[in-house]
Amino acid sequence: MKVIYPGSFDPPTYGHLDIIQRLSSMFDEVIVALLVNGSKEPLFTLEERIEMIRSDVEGHDLKNVTIKTFDGLMVNFAKEEDTTIIARGLRGMADYEYEKNIARVNGSLYEGLETVFLLSSPKYSFISSSVVKEVASFGGDISSFVSDDVEIKMKEKYKY
Ligand code: ADP
Numbered sequence: 615m616k617v618i619y620p621g622s623f624d625p626p627t628y629g630h631l632d633i634i635q636r637l638s639s640m641f642d643e644v645i646v647a648l649l650v651n652g653s654k655e656p657l658f659t660l661e662e663r664i665e666m667i668r669s670d671v672e673g674h675d676l677k678n679v680t681i682k683t684f685d686g687l688m689v690n691f692a693k694e695e696d697t698t699i700i701a702r703g704l705r706g707m708a709d710y711e712y713e714k715n716i717a718r719v720n721g722s723l724y725e726g727l728e729t730v731f732l733l734s735s736p737k738y739s740f741i742s743s744s745v746v747k748e749v750a751s752f753g754g755d756i757s758s759f760v761s762d763d764v765e766i767k768m769k770e771k772y773k774y
Contacts, residue, residue: 627743628741645679648660648681698728702717751772
């Protein structure tokens, strides 16, 4: 079974990596899918984000994980990939409220599409890409939120 884990990953955090590792042990194949033209202006380019996820994935020897990009509707990407399973992470009620609508819209656009939700591990449940960017923008220590490689790239971006 093949699962797609879509997101912005701007930047990838330990919360994302935890979900990727867990999916990797549950499914035969995991596609981490980066949305090309999201509504938010990203801090990192697509290439930079791909590189950071690649380094995190390789560092954990996750052989059934591939990184891809997609443009436009996620359901069309799922059809191209010939799968009906999407995974998303849930940190709390706010994620749930937002995600359940997207899952229902996707389900109505593509019959048979299932969105599976993984609860975030407690130790990562407060980590988000936005929090990481906020802390880093003030020169704070983000070493417990992201991998060393991502931390270096954040330091370069914010010049601290
Ligand atoms: P998006 O812009 O699509 O929300 P993100 O990169 O912010 O993309 O998140 C991708 C997915 O990872 C989402 O399902 C989000 O809820 C989940 N996620 C983000 N941070 C965490 C975390 N700390 N623990 C578990 N899941 C997370």
